[in-house]
Amino acid sequence: MVRFENVGLRYGTGPEVLRDISFELAPGSFHFLTGPTGAGKSSLLKLLYLAERPSRGLITLLGHPLSKTPRKALPAIRREIGVVFQDFRLMNHLTVFDNVALPLRLAGQDEAHVQESVTELLSWVGLKAKLDERPLRLSGGQKQLVAIARAVVTRPKLIIADEPTGNIDREMSLRIMRLFIELNKLGTTCLVATHDMVLVDRLQKPVMELYEGKLADSGWWMEGAASNAVIPAQPLMPDDLSPDF
Numbered sequence: 001m002v003r004f005e006n007v008g009l010r011y012g013t014g015p016e017v018l019r020d021i022s023f024e025l026a027p028g029s030f031h032f033l034t035g036p037t038g039a040g041k042s043s044l045l046k047l048l049y050l051a052e053r054p055s056r057g058l059i060t061l062l063g064h065p066l067s068k069t070p071r072k073a074l075p076a077i078r079r080e081i082g083v084v085f086q087d088f089r090l091m092n093h094l095t096v097f098d099n100v101a102l103p104l105r106l107a108g109q110d111e112a113h114v115q116e117s118v119t120e121l122l123s124w125v126g127l128k129a130k131l132d133e134r135p136l137r138l139s140g141g142q143k144q145l146v147a148i149a150r151a152v153v154t155r156p157k158l159i160i161a162d163e164p165t166g167n168i169d170r171e172m173s174l175r176i177m178r179l180f181i182e183l184n185k186l187g188t189t190c191l192v193a194t195h196d197m198v199l200v201d202r203l204q205k206p207v208m209e210l211y212e213g214k215l216a217d218s219g220w221w222m223e224g225a226a227s228n229a230v231i232p233a234q235p236l237m238p239d240d241l242s243p244d245f
Ligand SMILES: Nc1ncnc2c1ncn2[C@@H]1O[C@H](COP(=O)(O)OP(=O)(O)OP(=O)(O)O)[C@@H](O)[C@H]1O
Pocket: 011, 014, 017, 035, 036, 037, 038, 039, 040, 041, 042, 043, 044, 086
């Protein structure tokens, strides 16, 4: 699903902020990414959602070696990836509903389906009363929930979440993590960057640790041969969620 081989990243002419990063995420796996502030977590995630290109090394994403992939093929790969940004990146001129509906509409889903799945998902995260609100009128935690809903609504093959629970209370954080775990059970590969060691301890998933741009014990993360396995992408439907959410 994802393979990094001796990847390095520098911004401009600055020092390398990521060095010798090698790991593999098997299809359907779930990993946490932890490390101190400034260790390079967001930078590593940017490489995964194609916002940055590595300064050296090889990245294979969803079966595509990126250095050999034509630029025009990248948007299609990017559409298979759901991203929760550390700074949310909501569209402030769109309503909460329209923000979450956007990826479904871009994918050409019919409007009845969009209405149903967006309303159900936003109700599930407790934002039913805010469907018509603009993001600027939401609390930080509410914005984060909208960003999470937008990232998962298309049932992407890979979910990359950068501190997805940084602004929400413990109960909602656990609920959100259970959402990721439920999606993971349905086949979505998940990588979640977090400082929240209580969540990490509770969920008992493998943890990748970054220190000053290097992965601790990175050899441990090579989990076998790269896979081209393709998991069919389907929109997230409320029925997919366990009743005990
Ligand atoms: N756009 C940029 N241009 C130049 N340097 C950057 C840029 N973004 C990040 N950096 C540098 O890269 C290093 C890693 O930053 P990054 O944001 O990846 O850390 P992080 O582990 O996500 O930290 P945090 O826990 O605070 O989110 C830092 O030294 C930072 O100053």
